[in-house]
Amino acid sequence: MTSKNRLWQTLGVVVLLSLLVPRPVLAYLDPGTGSYIIQLLIGAAVGLGFLIKVNWNRIKAFFSKKDSGDASEQE
């Protein structure tokens, strides 16, 4: 539960910060406009997958608990 809370907390902070800090990038490398945009898109696409991946054990545990419960009921 705590890690779930932490997750929502992180997401909340991210959203908040994204509203608050429009800053120029001060890097000596040019990230490249195309590379920046593809990074935004890929990031959005893989972010969810990554969340599922790192929480996979918890998700599996959640469902397997249910499954084993069902199984014992059937017996």
Added chain:
Amino acid sequence: MRVNKSSAVGGSFRDPSGFVFVVEGQVYRQINQVYREDYDRLMTSGLYAALTRDGLLIPHTEADPALAQGERAYKVLQPERLPFISYPYEWAFDQLRDAALLTLRIQRAALEHGMSLKDASAYNVQFVGCRPALMDTLSFEAYREGEPWVAYRQFCQHFLAPLALMAYRDVRLSSLLRVHIDGVPLDLASRLLPLSTRFRTPLLLHIHLHAKAQRRYADSDVGGAALARGRQVSRISLLGLLDSLESGLRKLRWRENETAWADYYAHTNYSTAALDAKAAQVARFLEEAGPQRVCDLGANTGRFSRLASARGAFTVAADVDPGAVNLAYREGKDKAETNLLPLVLDLTNPSPALGWANEERESFAERGAFDLVLALALVHHLAIANNVPLERVAAYFAALAPQLIVEFVPKSDSQVRRLLASREDIFPEYTPAGFEQAFTRRYDIVQCVQVPDSERILYWMRQKAER
């Protein structure tokens, strides 16, 4: 490294955060005022301690501030000395991939400590023996939530694109890194990669679509900058991006059986007894010569290089065959060897000086400072397969090191007969006498021994004093 009195190192000028310079043979890194905050954060956040503890970052000490060059200095660092600077186009597949994985691991550690890598250049990674480590202390900046990874494009160009080309097209395409100083352009990689790579998600995303996006938004009229402005990459997205890059890298496999030399020892005409006798004789020469820094040319998988490294000499095991070098590296990695550095090097065209004003990357010979060259079962390939006159072979060896252990393989040997089988023999001087005549113009022969059970001769030579 150059050993002038206080000179900036040629490849250290792009990043205004600081630069590397040499004073009386000692290498220093200046931190400029502009990098002050980030440097202090690196040192106080626990990131420096964590990275150096795990051997991921080359450690440094803070040196005398009086060494500073110019008024912009904040601090002067003295990094732990590296025995040899190597470049990505000299690395075998596993070396480049390990350097890539190291970079991702460091970026993850940096994010945990509130920092991020501001560059991801393969040139910032060096091998300490068979272990990669980041050598650029200036690569870190404060991470600000929502910012994209500014080094993403560079990472794809320096690591993912060449590795994908090596894995899916041809391992020799690592040479593209020698042509393109800032990594393989993604549009080029995308064109060269086979169609099947479009069905591998990480390669589709990070190379093919990435190249497409670059092309589409290259023109400022398209409004890419306006599209990107103000948009954020969340931390989760950033971690997902790193994870996707890593899984892409881990799935890349080098196709091992494609190269010519990796099974050389299995196909040689040496009997086991003769090979052992040769090793014993080379070991005796090495013991007497007592070198600190050895360059084994034509090292294959490094069997004879290890005679030198095992007795404590730092040894570069160079070979033209990327497969053999890969095997040498894997063995060194498994055994955690610290003074053996396997490198891919085509002796008929060794790494030149490259980059801006040809000063960014030094030639192979410039970086050497070797005491001894080991050249076993090599000279016939240079003299006969490549038509290099013996005197020129001697001259290049002499430019690399004052001492030489060299093997002469006569024409009667089946290996040489094979080289001569399909061509006219235009090498009348290729005899033991001709060989000695060519080499003794530069060297004195300290000892020469016929390898038992073979027709080959081993020489230990020392350069003449007056040269």
